[in-house]
Amino acid sequence: MFYDASGTAKRYLKARCGYARRPGGQGIILRYFEVIKMDDYKNFAQDYEALNPKEEIILQRDFFSQIIEKYNVKTCLDCACGLGWHLYMINNLGVKSCGSDISPEMIDICKDNLRGTNIELRIEDYCKLSETWERKFDMILCVSSALNHMLEDEDIIRALDSMYERLEENGIVVMFSGISDLLARSRPKLIPARTYQDEAIYHIIEYFDDRVVFNILDVKKTKDSFTHSLNSMALSLLTKARFEGCLSRTKFANVNIFGDFDFSMYSEDKSNRLFAILQK
Known part of the structure; x- marks a missing residue:
């Protein structure tokens, strides 16, 4: 999947997912990701709401x-x-x-x-x-x-x-x-899922023949900086x-x-x- 990331999101994805430069120098390619098993919400349940x-x-x-x-x-x-x-x-x-x-x-x-x-x-x-x-x-x-x-x-x-x-x-x-079917046809790569005053959640989506992988990036504002979490889940198309x-x-x-x-x-x-x- 190609995703033109920048700033904090790019740094976090590099640390958590691994990435390589896209040919031509623009954007990144996600090489691998941590897929959360949806029968184990230990890292995700608190953010689900x-x-x-x-x-x-x-x-x-x-x-x-x-x-x-x-x-x-x-x-x-x-x-x-x-x-x-x-x-x-x-x-x-x-x-x-x-x-x-x-x-x-x-x-x-x-x-x-x-x-x-x-x-x-x-x-x-x-x-x-x-x-x-x-x-x-x-x-x-x-x-x-x-x-x-x-x-x-x-x-x-x-x-x-x-x-x-x-x-x-x-x-x-x-x-x-x-x-x-609309998602399967239009294939958006990045969807701002939720935006609040001190928090933003983004869906970074990868598409395969019969499924999609949602990489869910949650960015929260703290007093002096930001915190981030990333969970991924595979869903059937x-x-x-x-x-x-x-x-x-x-x-x-x-x-x-x-x-x-x-x-x-x-x-x-x-x-x-x-x-x-x-x-x-």
Whole structure:
């Protein structure tokens, strides 16, 4: 990947990642990177909230309220619950909610965020939900690009099958991902993900045939200087065609794919996200 870095960002990437000069002397080539395993958030969990603030998730309330009413949802499992803010919102909409996540670090943060609620939380891989959850649910959430952590088609299918088995009859899986056909086609190299008064988070992205690597550079202002952290994660490039190919090998009876929180039609040229409701 080519990235025209300068200043502090370049110095940090050199120290942490290693780089070489691009032919012609402009920019750098990232040679190698440290990829964080997303089942081990020890270095990343504390920074995750900056990328997924509670305030933005709560804005999805009307979207989920419409789904809950349409599908008569009484129970919900968030199978990659992360910080727990979707659980917080769904629970406040009157749905009995449970959550699980593969990361003990995330579950610890989630417990703190959901203190005072009766939401049950467990540590579990969403590819093995039946090993932990005996009950079934009206709705299972797999949102915020959680499914994209499955890099191979067989693993995507295994995850979807696991969710299917924990659904009540006519139950639904709600998923959405920020990795869409638009990203696959436009291939931006550098995205300013979040900018605050004393902190900025940048996504430096590498593209491969079936996956992308997000190098997440977090720059924080201190009293006299700056601090930096860099984590990397590989995510599957789950285009609509690839997703539909995986779904064709599952038992889901009804599939509704759309392009935004307003349920608008998905456009491969315009949609920033890929949404789906999968019904048993």
